[in-house]
Amino acid sequence: MALDNKFRVSELVQSGSRAIISEDPVSKTHTFIDGSTTIVSQSVSEPYEHIEGERDGELTNFIEKPKYDEEQLKKAVDTEIDELILPPPRPTPEVVPKEIYDDLLERYNQAVADLAEANAEIARLNAEINRLNGEIQSLLSQLDAAQVGRTIAENQLQQQASSFGDLSAKFSQAIIKATREASARVSLQAQVAGLDAQKETLREQILGLRQIVASLQGQVESQLAILDAQISSAEAAQQAAQDMISGNQATSTAVASGFEDMGDGDIFVKFKDGKEASGNLKVVIATKVKSYSGPGKWYGGETLEIQNLKDDDVTVNSVSVRVTSQQGGSWRGTKNWFKPAAQPNVARGNKGSVTFVAEKWIHGQNSGPNQIESSQDLHGKSWGVASRDAHTHTGDFELTIKCDDGSTLKKTFGWKIIKNKTSGP
Numbered sequence: 001m002a003l004d005n006k007f008r009v010s011e012l013v014q015s016g017s018r019a020i021i022s023e024d025p026v027s028k029t030h031t032f033i034d035g036s037t038t039i040v041s042q043s044v045s046e047p048y049e050h051i052e053g054e055r056d057g058e059l060t061n062f063i064e065k066p067k068y069d070e071e072q073l074k075k076a077v078d079t080e081i082d083e084l085i086l087p088p089p090r091p092t093p094e095v096v097p098k099e100i101y102d103d104l105l106e107r108y109n110q111a112v113a114d115l116a117e118a119n120a121e122i123a124r125l126n127a128e129i130n131r132l133n134g135e136i137q138s139l140l141s142q143l144d145a146a147q148v149g150r151t152i153a154e155n156q157l158q159q160q161a162s163s164f165g166d167l168s169a170k171f172s173q174a175i176i177k178a179t180r181e182a183s184a185r186v187s188l189q190a191q192v193a194g195l196d197a198q199k200e201t202l203r204e205q206i207l208g209l210r211q212i213v214a215s216l217q218g219q220v221e222s223q224l225a226i227l228d229a230q231i232s233s234a235e236a237a238q239q240a241a242q243d244m245i246s247g248n249q250a251t252s253t254a255v256a257s258g259f260e261d262m263g264d265g266d267i268f269v270k271f272k273d274g275k276e277a278s279g280n281l282k283v284v285i286a287t288k289v290k291s292y293s294g295p296g297k298w299y300g301g302e303t304l305e306i307q308n309l310k311d312d313d314v315t316v317n318s319v320s321v322r323v324t325s326q327q328g329g330s331w332r333g334t335k336n337w338f339k340p341a342a343q344p345n346v347a348r349g350n351k352g353s354v355t356f357v358a359e360k361w362i363h364g365q366n367s368g369p370n371q372i373e374s375s376q377d378l379h380g381k382s383w384g385v386a387s388r389d390a391h392t393h394t395g396d397f398e399l400t401i402k403c404d405d406g407s408t409l410k411k412t413f414g415w416k417i418i419k420n421k422t423s424g425p
Contacts, residue, residue, distance in 0.1 A: 094258070118237045125234045132227050136220060143216045150209045157202050164195050259307055262409040266310040267401055271413070274300025281414040283338065283397070285358055289390060289419045292364040301415070304354045306401070308346045316346040318402035319354045324412065326395040329419075333370035335395070337362045337417065362417060372417070390421040 038052040096104075171188045174181055259268035271277065276284040277300025287296040308316050323335040338358045346352035361370045372393065394416045401409045 115238075118234075122234045122238060125230050128230065129227060132223055136223060139216055139220055143213060143220075146209055146213050146216070150206065150213070153202060153206050153209065157199075157206070160195065160198060160202065164192075164199070167191055167195060259305070260411075262401060262411055264407075264409060266308070267316065267403075267409055268307040268309065269399070269401070269411075270305040270307075271301040272298075272303040272305075274298065274302075276300055276416065276418070279414075281394075281416060283356065283413070283415040284418070285338075285362075285416075286418040286420060287358075287363045289421055290365050294358070294360055294363040296358055296363060299418075302356055304340075304356065304399075305351060306344055306346050306353065307351045308348055310348050310403075312405070313348055314407070315348070315404045316344055316352065316401060317404050318343055318400075320400045320402075321356070322398045322400070323415070324396050324398050326393060328393040329372060329391040331372055331393075333361075333368075337372075338415075372419070391419045393417040393419070 036052040039049065040052050042049045167188065171192060174185050174188045257270070259270045261268055271282040274284055276286075281300070283301030284299040285296045286299060287294065304319065306316055306319070308314070319340050321336065321339055323337065326335050336359075338356045340354045341357045342354070344352045344354050359370070361368055362372055365371075372391075394414065396412050397415050398410055398412050
């Protein structure tokens with residue numbers, strides 16, 4: 001290489017010994033060769049064939065310039081990727097599952113048919129009542145006639161008694177004057193005998209009328225008792241049909257309002273909605289992983305509404321919660337992290353509610369017997385990583401409802417605990 005080649009000299013100054021390839025492997029000295037005609041072939045150490053000394057002061061490398069299709073590049077930049085972004089769900093109307101609707105519709109139609117039969121039976125019984133009322137009026141008319149005859153007979157008896165008294169007075173006078181009126185005495189005695197016979201006849205007539213009146217009164221009382229029993233039976237049938245229709249309507253209203261059947265068709269529950277709660281996931285709370293003691297923020301399920309549609313006089317008096325499964329993060333101790341603040345008292349046909357409260361040990365970090373991502377794990381993995389990062393815990397819980405008649409209902413729902421890293425719940 002000629003020393004007057006300024007470009008080669010500058011490369012040698014900038015790159016240092018890396019640009020000197022004429023090092024002697026034994027003496028470790030460097031000799032610049034100029035004017036050589038020896039050709040060095042391409043090898044592992046020589047990137048390409050050249051004349052000896054020609055590459056002193058040179059470094060070899062590759063410059064790669066990628067070639068882009070400008071039109072395709074613009075398309076890639078302007079393209080909006082939306083394969084992973086789902087469109088917001090359309091609002092759906094509040095509907096009832098078709099199986100439940102068909103069952104309720106069948107029960108409603110059956111209740112309407114039963115009500116129609118009950119109304120027909122009531123109409124028939126009303127006709128029977130009208131007929132019996134007619135018979136009663138006829139019997140009362142006969143009773144009035146018999147009472148009038150009895151009154152007439154009693155008046156005649158009084159008149160006869162008065163006549164008998166007059167005749168007795170005359171008979172007494174006749175006795176006094178017996179000696180003078182013997183023929184009159186015989187006549188008066190005959191009259192007295194006739195009056196006695198009339199008296200007995202009238203007495204027998206009065207006794208017969210009394211028996212007739214007693215018989216008519218017994219018939220009237222018997223017919224009234226039968227009529228009262230039929231009316232009571234018809235009213236009971238009508239009340240039963242109305243109660244059945246009311247129960248079916250209340251069940252349909254509860255399901256349409258978002259209540260869920262606990263399994264017996266009489267007790268329905270509804271958890272308070274939240275932005276994190278959906279489907280079977282009912283109870284959701286957000287908290288922090290450190291330096292936080294609660295109370296957290298509920299995003300669903302803080303309140304449980306209960307509707308009692310039982311036919312019997314039964315009251316819902318107990319609600320309990322038991323966590324049955326847990327996923328996400330480490331736990332220690334019990335998994336029952338929430339419970340009802342108070343017990344309900346929901347009578348038949350009424351609604352009630354229960355408010356849930358979260359245990360304090362789910363917030364932040366602590367060293368008690370019950371823990372979620374305990375502070376004792378802070379040094380388990382690199383400093384603070386194990387317990388100070390955000391975590392989401394999920395699982396199922398069993399809701400148990402008891403009534404004062406000893407019956408118990410159970411159903412499983414989902415829960416979630418969101419433990420944020422730094423921001424508030």
